[in-house]
Amino acid sequence: MKLLIKNGHIVDAKTGIDGIFDLLAVDGKIAEIQKGLDEEGCEVIDAKGLYVLPGLVDAHCHLRDPGFEYKEDIESGTRSAAMGGFTSIACMPNTNPVADNEAIIKYIISKARQEGYVNVYPIGAISKGQKGEELAEIGELKFAGAVAISDDGKPVKSSSLMKKALQYASMFDITVISHCEDLDLAEEGVMNEGYMSTIMGLKGIPAAAEETMVARELILSEYTGVPIHIAHVSTALSVDLIRNAKKRGVKVTCETCPHYFSLTENACEGYNTNAKVNPPLRTDEDVKAIIDGIADDTIDIIATDHAPHHRDEKTVEFSLAANGIIGFETALPLALTHLVKPGRISISKLVEKMSLNPAKILSISKGTLEVGSAADITIADLKDEYTVDVSKFKSKSKNSPFGGMKLTGSVWGTIVNGRVIVSDKVML
């Protein structure tokens, strides 16, 4: 089986390729990148005027399967991911039951093999039941196929347990991802603490609730010498703390999400529950600092934190609404619009943040178009200007604050293991 992508502008951060070439994939692997390759016997995609990138890798999403299939399942979630140009995604363990054991990890992997449109890599829990009391069977999780461990959705409250998690995980060389939130400081907060929370009469989550925990993780990582990955960084001081830690040589990596560089707390106005997310949307200054952090490589990756919720969980009083934003189908367009278009980062840098680096952090052999690697490819149309229509999303849930927004740049095609899943913006 041969697939030829012609005349596209190929950008691959790992090999440094950046120019107009043809790309040939044979039997699901990248075979050749050259000018003027022969079409004979190939399925041909004409990518003239389009960018051909290594398939996007999402290190942080929620597929809700098992347990919350009314919000999303592996089939619908991976379909949504494919539409967003993601060819590999890592799903968080806050399912029901929690992915804290071999059986759930294997269930996710096998269901994804049968029903998934893209590669799915489960993340296991740090603690049993994500309760923050005892370590989960981290060794078994790793051998069952978990690519990282995290109690995402909940912080590991006990500093002692986090220290042990780092030490124990290092034996198995598995990445530890921390959801940084001091629950005492966050209290019953439902949005960023500040003027907006004051005038909406809502309890606020101070930036300090994230930052104190980021500081703890940096200290624990430095103390144990074990790498740590900080999930969904949302505040200016978090970026600063991580920047300084990196200078000190702490083995820290971190991610942010598109909503933290494209929206502020003002999106909550009118009690818009689609803008309710944890960590909460912050201020203009935070957005600026996040973008600076992306540009100077303090922030290593952009992850979606795709968090589907049913309509009924969002059309309620703001304080009672579920936290989360769906992200697959807007992530690349938002990054192109807010980071690439204004010239803050290059396409090659974007490929690093959304493909190469997430693959590295999860230790999976993805994120490049190097000859011999899997033919996971994303084709992007950088000139496409369009208005986001949430009703067209492939995700089961529609909880996005980006509906009606004008964006520049879209996903034109998605190829997974040499198989064309999305072409000309349509799911095949």
Place this chain on the structure above:
Amino acid sequence: MNLKSKDMLGLKDVSAEEIEYILDTAKAMKYVVLSNNKKTPHLQGKSIITLFYENSTRTRLSFELASKYMSASAANISASASSVSKGETLIDTGRTIDRMGTDVIIIRHPQSGAPHLLAQNVKASVINAGDGMNEHPTQALLDMFTMREKKGTLKGLKVAILGDIYHSRVARSNIWGLTKMGAEVSLAGPATLMPPDIEQTGAKVFNTIHEALIDADIVMALRLQLERQKKALFPTVREYSRFFGLDDNRLQLAKKDAIIMHPGPINRGVELTSSVARDENSVIDEQVTNGVAVRMALLYLLTRRNSNEASN
């Protein structure tokens, strides 16, 4: 003049002209409240429902009486004695009430923004009778009515609001309304009970009750919710009342003719002493009368607006 919105959700979204208009209308309504024959035809054929998810004495009763004085059909629903206790959502409850031909739904709810959610989902006018820590617009309107009646105008008035500003929807509505009407608002309370960045509204924030009281025309003490102590927001009621309680001595700092207000119910001896509550300048009882007049005015203006729209 017509009110711009079908709903009264908060004073944040209401203009100074509209506030003025409501207060002017309330002036006429007050004659009715104080008259021997409390019946007008203004709301004849209108149906008004109070939907309360929290306890209330004066707000609920004054809405009910306001409706009845103006010949409306009035009924009330309590969350505890309705389908709400069976887990019905706010939107479903609202739609049910709406479909019974209701013209106005008056809602009190522990969650900020609940009236906004209701208003988006019903045809009826929605009046916010207090939502979480957000707003209590009719309380602020009756407070402003009282101040204007006593002082002639709101413009240039110095208003001191004291106590637990953080949890107070009364304070927020008063800040919006008073600053729009050209009054100067000073706030004082424990730092742990002061909402962040509140000074961006135009109100001044003080650490001591003394600074806020100096030359005040109006002194408004807020109810201290005693359960807040459990959350360590202040050490003891005793210490609170020592530093932030309003007593006769502290009252001397305000203007001689300063009036004393409280939205009720009062914790006597905590936010103010019994002697201050009984002071000749205390208008706490009159606030209650004015509450009925202001709510009559608002009900009249909102239902009139709807009938005007229907005939257009």
